[in-house]
Amino acid sequence: MxxxxxxxxxxxxxxxxxxxxxxxxxxxxxxxxxxxxxxxxxxxxxxxxxxxxxxxxxxxxxxxxxxxxxxxxxxxxxxxxxxxxxxxxxxxxxxxxxxxxxxxxxxxxxxxxxxxxxxxxxxxxxxxxxxxxxxxxxxxxxxxxxxxxxxxxxxxxxxxxxxxxxxxxxxxxxxxxxxxxxxxxxxxxxxxxxxxxxxxxxxxxxxxxxxxxPAKPEKFKLVNAKAKKMINRNEFVQAYRAYGTNFGVNSGVDTGYAPVRNFRDRTDERCRNLSGEAMVERYHTTHASCAPCTVLCGHKGTYPDGIKRHIPEYETIGLWGGNLMNFDPDIIGVWNDRLNELGIDTISCGATVGWAMEAAEKGLRPSALEFGKTENITALLDDIAYRRGEGVDLALGTKRLAQKYGGLDFAAQVKGLEMAAYDPRAGWGQGLNYAIANRGGCHLNAYPIAMEAIFKFIPQYSKLSKVSWVAFMEDLFSATNSTQTCQFTIFGYILEPPVAKYTPKPLLKLAMTYLPDVAQLVLDWSALSSLVAAITGRNLGMRGFLKCGRRTHVLERHMNVLCGVTSADDTLPGRFLNESQTKHKDLSVVPIGPMVQAYYRKKGYDEHGVPRPQLLRKLHITP
Ligand code: SF4
CATH class of the missing domain: 3.60.9.10 (Aldehyde ferredoxin oxidoreductase, N-terminal domain)
Incomplete structure (x- = not known):
């Protein structure tokens, strides 16, 4: 060879x-x-x-x-x-x-x-x-x-x-x-x-x-072993490994990011039936991951009908579960298989069906779809794929449907991309993330809900430090996604080096909340940038690696501005700005406007969200 x-x-x-x-x-x-x-x-x-x-x-x-x-x-x-x-x-x-x-x-x-x-x-x-x-x-x-x-x-x-x-x-x-x-x-x-x-x-x-x-095989061997060790011992990676991405279900119920009834509510005890812990018990799950994978988040299991299925990911569980007032994990497994065979995005489709249920309830659009009713969903999936009956409409996604029938305030999307299964009222950084993410209602842009509600490093209902963390994490993720390793490894890379690992958690939390820029200076992702150096021979260094991510993110924003994105698009649907009653004990709406303007300043964009010419020049981006 x-x-x-x-x-x-x-x-x-x-x-x-x-x-x-x-x-x-x-x-x-x-x-x-x-x-x-x-x-x-x-x-x-x-x-x-x-x-x-x-x-x-x-x-x-x-x-x-x-x-x-x-x-x-x-x-x-x-x-x-x-x-x-x-x-x-x-x-x-x-x-x-x-x-x-x-x-x-x-x-x-x-x-x-x-x-x-x-x-x-x-x-x-x-x-x-x-x-x-x-x-x-x-x-x-x-x-x-x-x-x-x-x-x-x-x-x-x-x-x-x-x-x-x-x-x-x-x-x-x-x-x-x-x-x-x-x-x-x-x-x-x-x-x-x-x-x-x-x-x-x-x-x-x-x-x-x-x-x-690798260009430098000896260096690669050393850094690769170190990286795997860090990833393996990280507690969050271990949770993914044990329960899959659905380990996030129970904390969603507790902290209020679970989407319930088309994001009207943000908690429901019945969602716990759909948790990773419940799935492991119910389906006797084993790993079914990408290969090779160090994290092993993917799982499969045997359903009561005897069929071995891939366990749906957290996003699918969230949007086809509580979001539709459905708490039966078996039927979500069946729908997940069908959506995959038909070639449909489970996130966008689940959010669209949720919107259609609420639109019917409000009399905006006639439909037999109802919260809590699952009998007519299985056939609907084929109708969407083949664009027949109600599927003709639903194949358009929430934004176009809401523009046609009304109901933009409760269409859980940003820039036309349906939100993943995290209610942004549970973490204001997540709200900022959805509003400014380059691809629209994307949870993975900076994934701040993990820091706010899952790991609880920074407060949920506060603007403090959110701009800084969103701006930093989206650059780090953009670089990580350019190596194409899995984003889930990042917890191991940044939380396991000595400074983050051995700083007492209360102190770490204080620093991350009140001095985020300083906390970012002491974080260490050198194992990741060293792997790139060992494989390609290009020694970017840790800061250079981050700069590549910033360049990628700003280029993408620049391309979106060319496509017509303006600051008016950098916001959230009305529901998340005005409706604080969500059945969760904490009342919250997202104060999006000031955070977006502060974010623009942090990134070097003008007040309309356009990257300034000097920023493009500094990053070698030719307009
Ligand atoms: S590569 Fe990432 S998404 Fe794929 S199984 Fe591993 S952890 Fe999960």
Whole structure:
């Protein structure tokens, strides 16, 4: 087998219209400045579309889909199976990126390709096949129309292969369709819809032509062992490992971030039936994670009908559980399987169904959907994927529905992207995060609810320190998502080094609340930046690594401004600003306006949320 030292620096650019492909290598300074993965994907799209971004129809041939392998893939670094998808979203009309596991990333990287750009539109439904020698275009034939699992099973017929596939939802233009890789999904913003609009059913990579060797193998061995040790001993990682992402359900009930009744309420004792702890007992769960993974958050278990299922993630549980007043974990497992086969984003769809239930209750839109009624949901999922009956409407997502029927105040979305299962009234930093996150109502931008309500490092109902932590964490996550390791590893990287680990928790909390900028100066994520150095040979240092994340985040904001985002979009739906009665003991609404303005100042944006020219220059971003 041939060897790649760190990165091949070889990228494919595929034009579906002309059925042609070319190979290119980005300049070394771009690899240095953006690391790889998400950051480089945004840069490559910006280079190609630039100021024309505003005119690009997300579902037209000019939109570009970038699939970017991270620098960790194939090295054995922690959680190194992941890659990024980046494109202009049909759901939001702005940039969207997603991180995904499954088998595609490894197959593509070991076929010798660090990334794949896809543009144009195929004349007929098509499957793209790539290997170390290049690209073939094949008629999708009877694969078109197939569900994701069956299409994948037909295409991935040996262990060298990995595939990206869409299901009926992507083919039929449901605006929040996903792309599947193995048992994982590029979930947010309708990337599957972009693939479907390009008549692209699947991309299949045949890999294992190359092995990936770090540029500095000895250094890698040392840092990798240290990183794994830190991740393994972290208590939050251990909670993910034991209970999956649903370990967050019980704290959601306690601290009030659980979405209940379309985010009207934020706690309900019955949600505890859906907790990770309850699932472990009920389904005798075992791990079913991305491979390789150090955290092991994924679980599967045996349901009462005898079927082994992947346990739905926390977001799915939240939005199809308490959000719909449904407290039956078995039925959510069935819906989760169906949504995955149809190729539908479980977050956006759950939020949309919740909105439709409330709109019906308020008489805004006639529907048989009702809170607490589950009988008519299973059939509805197929109706959405095939855009028939009520599914025609629901395939549009909450924002478009609310614009059509009224009810924007209770549409749980920002910039058109439905919020994940964290009520922002339970953590004002989470409110700020949703309001300014580049892809819309995204929980993962800076994930402050973890610091506010789950780990309780900073107060929930306070503006203190929130701007600082959101601005810092979104840069750190942007850099992390450019290596493409899993975001869940970050707890190990930043909480296990000596200063954070051995400072008494009350002192740590005080520093994080009252002196956040100082606390950030003493945090240590050098194991992460050292892994990048050992793999690529590019020694960014800890601060340089963070700067790459800031550059990526600001570039994405700049691209969104080109797409038409203004400060008027950086807010929350009225419910979260005005309704404090939520059945939770604490009354709270999010004071969003002052936090957003302070955030702009912190980031170097003007009062309209536009990155200032001197900031772009400092970060080497060409407008
Ligand atoms: S922690 Fe979970 S999401 Fe992250 S790589 Fe592992 S299994 Fe995948």
């Amino acid at each position: 041939k060897t790649i030292i760190g990165e091949s620096k070889r990228y494919l650019e595929i034009d579906l219209t002309s059925k042609t492909w070319t190979e290119f290598s980005p300049p070394d300074e771009d690899l240095h400045d953006y690391i790889g993965g998400k950051g480089l994907g945004l840069k490559l799209i910006h280079d190609r579309l630039g100021a024309r971004l505003a005119e690009v129809d997300p579902l037209g041939p000019n939109n570009i889909l970038a699939f970017m392998m991270g620098v960790f893939i194939g090295t054995g670094a922690p959680c190194s199976a992941r890659f990024a998808g980046v494109t202009k979203s049909p759901l939001t009309g702005i940039m969207v990126s997603s991180s995904c596991g499954g088998s595609f990333g490894m197959a593509c990287k070991t076929a010798g390709w660090d990334g794949v750009l896809v543009k144009g539109k195929a004349a007929v439904p098509t499957v793209v096949k790539l290997d170390e020698f290049g690209v073939l275009f094949e008629d999708a034939g009877d694969l078109w129309g197939m569900e994701t699992g069956s299409a994948q099973a037909k295409l991935v017929d040996n262990p060298r292969k990995g595939a990206l596939v869409i299901g009926p939802a992507g083919e039929n233009g449901v605006l929040y369709s996903v792309i599947r890789s193995g048992g994982r999904y590029l979930g947010r913003g309708g990337m599957g819809t972009v693939m479907g609009a390009k008549n692209l059913k699947a991309i299949v990579a045949t890999g294992m032509s190359y092995t990936i060797v």
